[in-house]
Amino acid sequence: MSLRTPLGRVRGLGSAKEGVSHWWVQRVTAVALVPLVLWFTVSMLSIVRADYDSAVHWVGQPFNTVLLVALLVGAFYHALLGLQVVIEDYVHAEGTKVMALLIMKFIMVLLGASAILAVLRIAFGG
Amino acid sequence: MATDKRPLSPHLQVYRPQLTSVLSILHRATGVALSIGTLLIVYWLIAMAAGPEAYKHAQSVFGSMLGQLFMFLWTWALFYHLCNGIRHLFWDAGYGFDMEMVYKSGKTVVTASVVLTFLIWIIVAP
Numbered sequence: 001m002s003l004r005t006p007l008g009r010v011r012g013l014g015s016a017k018e019g020v021s022h023w024w025v026q027r028v029t030a031v032a033l034v035p036l037v038l039w040f041t042v043s044m045l046s047i048v049r050a051d052y053d054s055a056v057h058w059v060g061q062p063f064n065t066v067l068l069v070a071l072l073v074g075a076f077y078h079a080l081l082g083l084q085v086v087i088e089d090y091v092h093a094e095g096t097k098v099m100a101l102l103i104m105k106f107i108m109v110l111l112g113a114s115a116i117l118a119v120l121r122i123a124f125g126g
Numbered sequence: 127m128a129t130d131k132r133p134l135s136p137h138l139q140v141y142r143p144q145l146t147s148v149l150s151i152l153h154r155a156t157g158v159a160l161s162i163g164t165l166l167i168v169y170w171l172i173a174m175a176a177g178p179e180a181y182k183h184a185q186s187v188f189g190s191m192l193g194q195l196f197m198f199l200w201t202w203a204l205f206y207h208l209c210n211g212i213r214h215l216f217w218d219a220g221y222g223f224d225m226e227m228v229y230k231s232g233k234t235v236v237t238a239s240v241v242l243t244f245l246i247w248i249i250v251a252p
Contacts, residue, residue, distance in 0.1 A: 027218060030211050037208055041201075045249055048188075052178040059174065072167075079161040086158060108161075111168050118171035 022081060029078040036071040056122055065123040069116055076112030080105055149232050153210045156203040163200045201246055206239040 047058055058064055083104050091097040141147075166188075173184035187193050213231050216222045222231055 030215060041246060048250060052181045055174055079164060082157045083161055086154060111164055115168045115171050118175040121175040
């Protein structure tokens with residue numbers, strides 16, 4: 001039996017602590033990704049068959065550089081949050097779960113950072 | 127705690143799949159597939175940053191039979207996750223919960239994802 005008052009239990013410790021921000025950020029990134037993904041797919045229609053110089057030129061346009069970085073941040077953050085839920089749902093052994101979450105998050109951050117660095121290198125001609 | 131001995135719910139061997147449950151697990155499956163599929167975008171961008179030869183090689187990889195097949199499935203996964211994601215956002219806002227609407231929006235999502243995928247590939251096809 002718990003001697004804590006109902007107010008003490010809910011204050012900052014209930015289901016509305018961390019889960020809500022995870023849930024909310026997943027939706028915020030989802031909403032941002034709708035126009036970004038549409039823009040990206042429409043742009044790719046002409047870029048996929050273009051030669052190297054036109055592709056580099058396209059990435060280097062300031063408008064495209066900014067939207068590409070926004071797309072990559074949004075997509076990798078959204079993927080990280082989604083994969084976290086999948087791992088939490090299916091991996092029940094505590095140690096394995098923590099390890100899987102850490103490895104997945106490290107990989108997603110590294111992939112996202114690599115993609116963003118590549119965009120910036122193309123844009124700034126490094 | 128022997129939590130791994132507990133029965134699964136839903137009991138998958140006797141659970142009859144419905145449109146709703148199939149679309150739900152497909153949302154998760156395409157999400158995981160797209161997370162792994164980010165490797166394609168990372169590779170494409172890094173190849174472009176590395177120079178014309180690496181980019182040419184990447185284009186030949188994407189242009190191969192297997193590459194095209196992957197890209198086609200990737201396009202469908204992207205559009206399915208996008209369309210069904212919008213369906214989820216409407217649910218999050220509190221709309222579209224009655225059974226008739228749930229099935230209607232589900233069928234719309236499947237149709238839209240297939241139509242958009244073929245539309246993109248018809249435009250891109252040389």
